[in-house]
Amino acid sequence: MRLWLPGGALALFLAGACAALLFSGKARTAGRRLAYVCSAVACAALIATGAVGVSGETAAVARFRGALPFTEILLRVNDFSAFFLMIIGAVGLAATIYSAGYVKQYEGHKSVPLLTAGMLLFLAAMACVVMAGNVFTFLLAWEAMSVVSWLLATYEHERPGTQRAGFIYVVMTHIGTVFLTIAFFILRHYSGSFEFARMEQASLPPSAQSLVFVLALIGFGAKAGLVPLHIWLPRAHPVAPSHISALMSGVMLKTAVYGFLVFTLYFLQPGPLWWGLLVLAAGANTALFGVLHALGEADKKRMLAYSSIENMGILFMGIGAMLIFQAAGRPSAAAFALAAALVHAANHALFKGLLFMGAGAVLKAAGTSNMNLPGGLIRTMPWTALFMLAGALAMAAMPPFNGFVGEWLLFQSLFALGFEGPTTALRIAGALAVAALALVGALAAFLSVRLFAFTFLALPRSEQAKEAKEASLSMRVAMGLLAVGCLAAGLLPFVFAGSAQRVLERITGLAGAAPAFEVSPAAVGGGTSEIAPAAAALLILCGLAAAGLLTRLIGGRTRTVRGETWNCGEPLEPRMTYTAGGFSKPVRVAFQRLLMPHRVLYVDRDPRTPYFARGFTYASELPPLVENLLYKPAMNLLVAGARLFRGIQNGVVQSYLLYLLATLVLILVWRIWR
Amino acid sequence: MLPLWTLLVPAATGALCYAARNTRLIERVHLAGSTVASALALWLVWRVYEEGTVTALGQFFLVDALGAVVLAIIALVGWTASLFSVGYIRHERAKGALDARQVKQYYFWYHMFVATMLAVCMVNNLGLLWVAVEATTIVSAFLVALYRKGEALEAAWKYLILCGTGIAIALLGVILLYASAIRTFGDAHNVHELLNWSFLGNPDVRLQPQVVGLAFVFLLVGLGTKIGFAPMHFWLPDAHSQAPTPVSALLSGVLLNRAMLALIRFAVVAGHTVGLDEIRPYFIGAGLVSVLFAFPFVLVQQDLKRMLAFSTVEHMGIIAVAVGIGGAAGYAAAMLQMFNHAMAKSLLFMAAGNLTQKYGTKQMARITGALRILPFTGPAALVGVLAISGLPPFSLFTSEFSVAAAGFAEGRPWAAAVMLAGIALIFGAMLFHAGRMMFGAPREKPAAGELSRWSTYPLLLPLAFVVVFGLYIPPAVSGLIRRAADIMTGGWAS
């Protein structure tokens, strides 16, 4: 495994960042362009490392001695981290190309070199998290990633609400990191060293195993956005510049999945059944919560953030299924479930990155990310529309695209859980998971139609939407790259699944087992289960051809005429078309027990007659439930308690002397008593 | 004779400043004096690194590795604070908050303060150590009472009374220690030599356990008041917020380390007779209480400098927990934490000074958009806040990580876990305030732009230390810290 690839990539990132910052004044654009080149080459190097590393052995990349024995930086690439390096490299490459065009809008009033350098450091930090070889480096890279992404998210801190969103984000991730640190220290206690390689051989007693598992779940759950710990995600992602939120949603959440899998696969032996059940339940709950709230959102980027929560929920359902199968001693089914999770992670990175970039392009062109205002952009922004359509189809898990592969695998493993789960309770849990995943899948389709249709189709509902211009070339190239990636991953799933091959073997213990997709868990039925989306796509194509041929054959040549849309005889106005809010209204009504939407209807009564109203103003929005019910009361209690406690410093010298005397007497009494 | 010169130079500069006529001359003398003093101190530290321990005037002065680390802190922070105070005092003078006489008094007491703090880490006799610590209190009380405001007077009074009582209780401890030393070794050695660190520091010196245990309790409470451990810290926020900013930087960054050094020396002595395991719970208890006690005050704080003062209480707690955890790793972590905290806290206080002078208020609610208005101090303050809350790329993460690692290694997992939780909570509270101050659209009232060259360049030195020490600590520094840790474990091998 060539060592200089990952090392070179990190060096290039840092060099690029410095180039962007140092070249100021006249040479600013040259510096920035150099930074983009460095970043692009570095991302390519990451992809290459990943591709090579997936099959290769663990290889140490760099080791720096620290002052104290355990503060030492160690970077290494093994097959598992290589898979995630590929994701970081791919989306990083697209984001770099995209940012070349996107940052032009900040030219005048914001410092662009800072944003470019920040992005490069962010990519470097994520790569380091995945390549960390010991606890100190992991925590160093993990927190550096959080801090850099926080600073990038609050880049436009003039806008109200950005600073607060950034604050909530960085505090929640920091508190999550405390859980991780404690888990790492417990592991170190039993394994005797901070090296990950040594920690893998650690044998922990069951109680310590469960404690470390729960701490890891909370720590990484906070970063991945599992429901009770998700409140930062829908606030932080929308405020960040679009290519940064693409990186945050697409890639940063995957580093949390990487961390959790490193804990469950490498550090801990297969644990009891309740582990898997807990993760499955958390995943299902997160997925449902995410998709329902996404449907309630009017802001495009907030909706995409909630959809990221939903996809992370699906991912954790896959991991939950894997844990259950591992606990039940069914390694091949566990490998299948893990393949589902990993493939979905890669696919989600691709299509979520694409959608955020598309949203950024629309935001730049139409000036607003509110979905009810723009419309009909497909005429002015055809290319962005085409790529966004690809992204939307992938998000809705439609067959020819990559979203379907992940969901298909997950359905298979959940069906397997339903058929051959170890106990009846788990089978019913499997069935419940199937129902939840089906509902989430359908609502995701609802979501992606809403996302695409009400931005690009129908009539433009605002002036700015009318004169929207097509996104710049670099943005289109980036989006095109990702769209092609989605389609390719959809048609040839073996590429991605195959790359996770060594990891799957590691779980199943059978070296050289049939490739991931040929692994047919007995429960899911005999026969080869290699998915044939390629075959399905082929079928659809020949179906298209047949349709064209058939109609031509039977009907002969016919002309098409451009006419008026039927609107009961009146000319069609943009005001009459549905809005995104109206489109998802039935779901909000059906699930109002869960969502508790807040509606305001103000009727402007005509004073003269009680019967006629001059106008209605109607507003409906989904209150952030978890925040209102869980976080706000806790914070109010904390602040009230702090204010009460603050009274102890009452400014009176005599009382301070009394405290001093009391402490002295207290310690003396304690000493005598001991 | 080097230690004697290092003491005399600041005293002389103080006197000269007081004598000098116009402010230009005072500033020039002040700068020259502080540069020479810091250079001498650093040279002394280098000699300690070379020869192990430096003694002068026949064992009157004795600087070991432990003292050298603390000496290095006063050298660096003292120098930056003196650079900063030139700009600060000019601005205060221009604003009319200080008249000519007060400026002269300021410089005089400033150098006296530096002199007494230098004495604490160089003096050999533990009794004189107590006298030096008492002297620092009195001298800094003059500095706290510099402004002609009611609050400054109130803060100085509380500072004097509380620390005076605390120090008196500590004196009780020293007397008991000395009495038991006389009782056991009275005849063998000359009476004056019994209280010397060179004598009491040896591990084979055993005094009477009960007496030493009791003495340590008085010392802990007494010096604890001076360090600012939780239930006895009430003077600290008042004194640090009312003092002129360079002085509060010295108070927070340096003075508390002196008291901690004294407490550590007495702990090492008590440890030899009573055994470290009995001393440890005191330190860990005081440390944890301080860390947890500081959180509510930081959360609902309105005054910027008071928030920084409470953050100092928290960090003194962390150092106490590190010393309490003990072992080579624990003590090394404590020393590293002491150094890093001094750097980060002085950076933050100087940045806070700029902010308060620029916005003309200490209320955090009225400071917004600092990143845009103070292009250098804003980011420096942000780096300071991130560093002080222990975020990785900076030095404090390394030391807090090693404290926690030592905690888990030495079998004190719960203490380390509670400490980590406390640090995270205070991080949230501080960032809440810092975020509101740094970000946001700047109002038009305070015009953008830094105050003066004097107020920005001094920030560079601590900023460099905070950032560099995050990833790479030069072997010289880590060697010194490791040797200081050996002293704390094995006692002073003469």
Place this chain on the structure above:
Amino acid sequence: MMLTATSVILVISALLLVWVKSIMSSIRILALQSLFLGIACFALGAQTGEAEVYVMAVLTILVKAILIPAILGSTMRRINIRREAEKYIGRGASLLLASGLVVFNYAVTERLDLMLLGSEIRTLPHAVSMLLIGLFVMITHKKAIMQGIGLIVIENGLFLLALSTALGMPFIVEIGIFLDVLVSVILISILSYRMDRTFRSLSTDWLRKLKG
């Protein structure tokens, strides 16, 4: 033997301080107390023949008995108004409390088996009780100056302890302690003077603005 007698007198004088009403009379009691301490030190010097003890005796009388009361007196005169030394709790109650403290202290110091320091030393409980009374004075009195006086009573108690257990601290340390006490008294008087000029009263009720 002489030492234990003087220490009893010192404790009584401290209790008297708690009882007395006006500030000037408490300064006089303080001077008296320091004088007794000096005499006891002089006697001890005679008994042991140590030169240093003599010097310390002279110093105590000079600094603590004469100089400090003079400084405090002059500050009070400069404020030129006869002041009440009101307390938070009435005279009777505070006297009761103070003596209660002394009794508690005697019970405790016995249990602390400090007799290892020398069977013949009886003055340890007295010293600790003077410390407690000093603290008590500082806690109960409203007037700032009284807190200063409480501080000096504590210093006297500690000096007594040092004398009885170890014939006083090493000479340089004693000089240091005297210097510190002297400078802190000077500082207290400056601050009280400035407090009077800013708040026109010495009561610590004015010193309550810095909260939280």
Place this chain on the structure above:
Amino acid sequence: MGEFLTGLAQLAVVVLIAPLVTGFIKKIKAILQGRQGPRILQPYYDLYKYMRKDAVVSRESSWIFTATPYVVFGATLAAAALVPVIARDSLLSFTGDLVLLIYLFALARFFITMAGVDTGSSFGAQGASREMFVSSLAEPALFVTLLAAALPAGTTNLSMIADRAAERGWPTSPAFYMMLVAFAILVIAETGRIPVDNPDTHLELTMIHEGPLLEYSGKALALLQWSAQIKQVLLFALLADFCFPWGMAVSAEWPALPAGLAAFAVKMAAIGAFAAFVEMSTAKMRLFKFPRLLGAALVLSFFALTAEYLM
């Protein structure tokens, strides 16, 4: 090679029979309502008529509007290739084609709803919104029912499920009947029959499936109607495969295929009659009563599942 030919034959049969089934259902409904009703072959004539008419496309719509009919027909055709109708194994059968089948229907529905919104008319968008609403409620119940149906076979391969179901003979366990009722409700919901949606009406407020098709004309409308009919046949065939799969041809020899075809015709007639009868006996439900109906289907399928587990 024989396999491939039978698969193609099956595909042709499904595509050709689809309009006949719709015509048959309309005929049965007419007879039950006591009127003569259109002739059974009327759908064929309609399709032929549409094929030859010129199309009118609204000015606001984009290329998606014109592409939708072909994508929908293609997806339905692909779905037809998966479902075993006459012979046991369909043109393309692999484990997990059950999931692919449902997602192909979802792809068709995705494009129809987009076309509905594309024209900018509120009827299309309203129909699209309700179509997605119904399908998102129906899908969980559908998946659990399929899980319950496929449980005895233990695999998600449609052909193998049909084989296992055939060997089992007439089931006696109550689980089967609960699953059957749930499956029936879902088939009606998916094909847009009366209790859920009225296929014959063009009344703006009630039509769900017809809404997006409002703007279509000419060849496009023919394709869309045809694929709707094919989808209906496929769903009926799915119901037949799971619940009464007897009579399907096992091998490609001479006597098996026509017998399979005959059995298939009988089954389609039976299910069509049942659908017509249901349409006659119930009125269309209010939109926000659907969650209750489809929730009932979900609960029924869960009971079937647990009963199956406990058996």
